[in-house]
Amino acid sequence: MINVRNLQFSYPKSSKEAIKDLSFSIAKGEVFGFLGPSGAGKTTTQRLIIGLLRGYGGSIEIMGKERSKWDYNFYEKIGVAFDFPNLYKKLTARENLKLIGSYYRSAPKDIEGLLVRVGLEWERNKKVEDYSKGMKMRLNFIRAIMHDPDILFLMSLHLDWIQ
Ligand SMILES: Nc1ncnc2c1ncn2[C@@H]1O[C@H](COP(=O)(O)OP(=O)(O)OP(=O)(O)O)[C@@H](O)[C@H]1O
Ligand SMILES: [Mg+2]
Numbered sequence: 001m002i003n004v005r006n007l008q009f010s011y012p013k014s015s016k017e018a019i020k021d022l023s024f025s026i027a028k029g030e031v032f033g034f035l036g037p038s039g040a041g042k043t044t045t046q047r048l049i050i051g052l053l054r055g056y057g058g059s060i061e062i063m064g065k066e067r068s069k070w071d072y073n074f075y076e077k078i079g080v081a082f083d084f085p086n087l088y089k090k091l092t093a094r095e096n097l098k099l100i101g102s103y104y105r106s107a108p109k110d111i112e113g114l115l116v117r118v119g120l121e122w123e124r125n126k127k128v129e130d131y132s133k134g135m136k137m138r139l140n141f142i143r144a145i146m147h148d149p150d151i152l153f154l155m156s157l158h159l160d161w162i163q
Contacts, residue, residue: 001026001027001028001030001062001063001150001151002024002025002026002032002049002060002061002062002151003025003026003059003060003061003062004022004023004024004025004045004049004058004059004060004061005023005058005059005061006021006022006023006057006058006059007019007021007022007023007045007048007056007057007058007059007060008020008021008022008056008057008058009041009044009048009053009055009056009057011044018041018044019041019044019045019048019056021058022041022045022058034046043155043156046153046155048060048067049062049067049153050078050080050153050155051067051070051074054068056068062074062151063077063150063151075104076104076105076106076147076149077149077150077151078149078150078151078152078153079144079145079146079147079149079151079152079153080144080152080153080155081140081141081143081144081145081152081153081154081155082140082155082156082157083154083155083156083157084156084157085128085133085136085137085139085140086140086143086157087128087136087139087140087143088128089127089128089129090127090128090129091127091128092124092125092126092127092128093115093120093123093124093125093126093128093131093139094111094115094124094125096128096139096143097111097114097115097139097142097143097146098111100143100146101146101147104146104147106147106148107147108146108147108148111146112124114142114146115142117142118138118139118141118142119138120135120138120139123135
């Protein structure tokens with residue numbers, strides 16, 4: 001599913017390489033986690049695979065195609081769940097899933113069923129701003145899997161970096 005070979009990357013303003021000669025492969029069905037010291041390049045590697053960063057050296061082959069050759073169809077195939085809820089707080093759970101689902105070509109078939117699966121069926125018409133953290137995280141998880149992705153990324157969100 002993912003085949004990384006001799007990956008290299010430097011952030012534009014940095015003289016130091018953030019990633020230097022990294023290689024690994026992840027097979028279908030495999031659960032793969034990055035462990036390593038702070039600053040080792042775990043987040044940078046995931047940003048490159050997802051496409052939040054471009055301009056790498058070496059190769060990132062995903063589902064048989066080089067990352068740099070994938071177009072927006074890539075986002076139909078992957079799901080990303082951050083460790084911080086990433087939702088529209090003025091909308092209800094149902095409204096969030098309907099809106100986010102409309103971003104995808106393969107729209108989710110059964111929003112109600114997904115809400116039941118995570119135990120949010122009683123809260124589906126409540127605004128997300130009135131949800132607890134755990135309720136938001138459950139909805140956030142559905143957000144990441146609702147379009148039936150082939151690869152699911154669970155990663156930490158750096159708020160300062162996104163802004
Ligand atoms: N936005 C950025 N701009 C410039 N350099 C960065 C940026 N983000 C990370 N780096 C540098 O890239 C290298 C790898 O950082 P990265 O965030 O990928 O590490 P990490 O393994 O995720 O660390 P942690 O466990 O602390 O989250 C570090 O040397 C870091 O200083
Ligand atoms: Mg990190």
